[in-house]
Amino acid sequence: MSVGLGHGYQYWHHPPKPQPLKAFLQQRFVSCLPDLVHCLDPMRSLLAGPGLTRSDLARTDKTAVEKTVMTPELMSLMLPVRGGACRLWAGRHLPAASTDGWPLLVCHGGPGVPSDYLFPLVELLQRPVIFFDQLGCGRSDRPEPADQEYSIAASVRDLVSVIDALVAQAWIPIRDGRPAYHLYGQSFGGILAFETLNAASGPPPPRSLSLSNVPSSVPVLLEDVVALLADLGDDGSRFDATHVCRANPRPAALLAAYAPGHPGSHWRGVDVIAEWCVPEASLASFTTPVLRLAAEYDFVTSRSMQGWQQLANQRLVVLPGVAHHALLERPKAYGAHLEAFLQTHED
Secondary structure: OOOOOEOOEOOOOOOOOOOOHHHHHHHHOHHHHHHHHHOHHHHHOOOOOOOOOHHHHHHOOHHHHHHHOOOOOOEEEEEEEOOOOEEEEEEEEOOOOOOOOOOEEEEOOOOOOOHHHHHHHHHOOOOOEEEEOOOOOOOOOOOOOOOOOOOHHHHHHHHHHHHHHHHHOOOOOEEOOEEOOEEEEEOHHHHHHHHHHOOOOOOOOOOEEEEEOOOOEHHHHHHHHHHHHHHOOOOHHHHHHHHHOOOOOOOHHHHHHOOOOOOOOOOOOHHHHOOOEOOHHHHHHOOOOEEEEEEOOOOOOOHHHHHHHHOOOEEEEEEOOOOOOHHHHOHHHHHHHHHHHHHHOOO
């Protein structure tokens, strides 16, 4: 399908091959190169977390952050993947009151930024919530790239193994002869979730899919990030405060996800998925109910999400006044929309 998007793009799902992010930014902002080089590290992680500056990271002590974060009570498992060569951490939170709500399986973003920044979901939803850290970050194994593959395709296979293991452990129950669960992905986690459900050897389908702040075209996203940054005088700190997370002070859960040594280092950030676009054929054949959560000021712009409009069974909610981390900026409104959608697809 041909869609005119401007900026030289005619086909949203097959734009020109992008440059590496560093070269992409350097070419457009040579005059402010020192400032951009300073903010390249946070720019690499835009799809999952805050644009923390180097001074932020220097001030962030992991022990101190952990003391300030209200980490939910989680039952933990280490799940084997890749034929038992690696293990991924999974944690489950059960609500205080008994509920018939089916569990929500949560896919974090990054790639490479662990689940901590999504832990606040447990306070907002009336159901079990299951997290897992993808290979190479958080509490999961961190094999070297020479020993294990880091890619979207490999992550898809890992997620299939995780779902199979959660069914075997009865963390995902069986209802009417099939697994009863919902799938949720934030930022890159949404890309991973969608790709997994479209894989030839994918898992049993969930009852619903929630895509929060997820682009359908990363190349278009990168162009829009450059334009948004230019509108703010090429100031990475202003970009962060406007388009990444508008909460001040920075939410503790977000700081915890970025505590030194917690994110991954082998495969991380937007530049490692810079060529990804949702396949048009998969949109036409996708029948699972989808909730799309977007935010007024998110750097994941409406233009970069345009491909999702082809999904037949979807609902779009745009939260006003918030950015990429809408969950942490307006938690009650975010949770209310998500819980209502999940309940709708359990009747």
